[in-house]
Amino acid sequence: MAHENNLQSVPNEIKCMVMENTDITSVRALACTCRHFRDIYKECHGRIIYSITLNAVGEDVLPFAIARYAAIQSDWKAQWPLPNFGELMEEVHRFGRKYLLRTKKELAIHPEDFSFAMASEIISFHSIVEKWSLAYARSSMDSMYKEKKSSAPEPSAGEMIRIQVALYSMEITGELLPFRIRDEDSDDIVWDMLWHYFSPLENTLAWDIDDFLTEKIITDKYLQAFPKTAFGEDLIKTFLTKYGLRGLDRLNHRDSLLLSFLHLEIELVGRPLRSERYCIHDADGCSWLKPVEGDVMVRSYDIDHILAAFPQEDRGPCNNWFFSLAIMSLSELLNETLHNDIVFQISWWDLARIHAVFPSFLPSMEYMQALLEHEEYDASPYTLETDPDFCREIGYY
Numbered sequence: 001m002a003h004e005n006n007l008q009s010v011p012n013e014i015k016c017m018v019m020e021n022t023d024i025t026s027v028r029a030l031a032c033t034c035r036h037f038r039d040i041y042k043e044c045h046g047r048i049i050y051s052i053t054l055n056a057v058g059e060d061v062l063p064f065a066i067a068r069y070a071a072i073q074s075d076w077k078a079q080w081p082l083p084n085f086g087e088l089m090e091e092v093h094r095f096g097r098k099y100l101l102r103t104k105k106e107l108a109i110h111p112e113d114f115s116f117a118m119a120s121e122i123i124s125f126h127s128i129v130e131k132w133s134l135a136y137a138r139s140s141m142d143s144m145y146k147e148k149k150s151s152a153p154e155p156s157a158g159e160m161i162r163i164q165v166a167l168y169s170m171e172i173t174g175e176l177l178p179f180r181i182r183d184e185d186s187d188d189i190v191w192d193m194l195w196h197y198f199s200p201l202e203n204t205l206a207w208d209i210d211d212f213l214t215e216k217i218i219t220d221k222y223l224q225a226f227p228k229t230a231f232g233e234d235l236i237k238t239f240l241t242k243y244g245l246r247g248l249d250r251l252n253h254r255d256s257l258l259l260s261f262l263h264l265e266i267e268l269v270g271r272p273l274r275s276e277r278y279c280i281h282d283a284d285g286c287s288w289l290k291p292v293e294g295d296v297m298v299r300s301y302d303i304d305h306i307l308a309a310f311p312q313e314d315r316g317p318c319n320n321w322f323f324s325l326a327i328m329s330l331s332e333l334l335n336e337t338l339h340n341d342i343v344f345q346i347s348w349w350d351l352a353r354i355h356a357v358f359p360s361f362l363p364s365m366e367y368m369q370a371l372l373e374h375e376e377y378d379a380s381p382y383t384l385e386t387d388p389d390f391c392r393e394i395g396y397y
Helices: 012-020 027-031 035-043 045-057 062-073 085-099 116-148 157-176 189-195 200-225 233-243 245-252 254-267 304-309 316-330 351-357 365-371 390-394
Strands: 295-300 376-378
Touching: 012 027, 012 035, 012 045, 027 035, 027 045, 035 045, 045 062, 045 116, 062 085, 062 116, 062 157, 085 189, 085 390, 116 157, 116 200, 116 245, 157 189, 157 200, 157 233, 189 390, 200 233, 200 245, 200 254, 200 316, 233 245, 233 254, 245 254, 304 390, 316 351, 316 365, 316 376
Parallel strands: none
Antiparallel strands: 295 376
16 A cells, blocks of 8 residues: 655644744745645745744834834835925824834734745844844943953843844834934924834933944944044944945945945935934933923823833833933932943843842832822923924824
């Protein structure tokens, strides 16, 4: 008796699971091995591609990877000359509500609609995000643990996710709004509004990552290539806006490095590319706080809307960010000796790491909230009277 073909005897559900657990470069080859896998791939294409993408990127980061893909595909993103100010603000809200709201449970793109091209781009770019997330984490920890004369434990999964999300936020915002936007009544309010779809924790972290990439990576490569020329600060600061994380690979090849800076120098003539890739007008994040009685110059320390909009399994970054705002009002009651030096570098740390490296440094959230119950935050150094209530306009409360 002829033996039954083992492949034919395997249930279709198992064949589909096999394909879902391959990688993006192997799944098509597997589909070509026989008619059975080809038919499964044809019938369950979207589901299979989605599963491969989810496995490669991770559940917590995938929404931001999708948003970044949507940003590079967007036909409205700011071009030069700039579109109408009002139209840009409407597009920011349309994009933000579809791709960036954390309270949405479903993905912006249905799993059945995942394409091979989209997944390939998402997975390919995520490997770049992983590379630079780890480079930043190690550089940041080296400087912090050096003073403690101890080796730094590897970043936790949660810590790496925070860095990756911050990098995606920089890519998304820079892709959509690469030029500084001036209006007769405002200064880059469209950019600020877009950043408020991200959390203040991610904005603070983006600030430190931006400094790391600009000062420790791009500057070093630029000075090696142009040792005898005048310091090209504008070129260095706008490189990431022009080329993004993918462009950092250009710095490793002399010809592409020279051409990249040459093209950038030409583009900067008359085009105001951004020098920073975070909400520079409020890097500390006070504009995420609620105005008191509608006065945007005075803010409440009630952050329930932030905790609801940006839930965190580990509250270390949130406690650290809130502490940085609390010491503005309670400097005499809280120990801020170390804080100004370390706030940015530990903005992605788990609470356990913060307590291990800096014992008794960070008060509990409950303690700070109790102290601040009747206090108000003076936001006037970071706010104009004409500024909108960003969080209310987005719908956080």
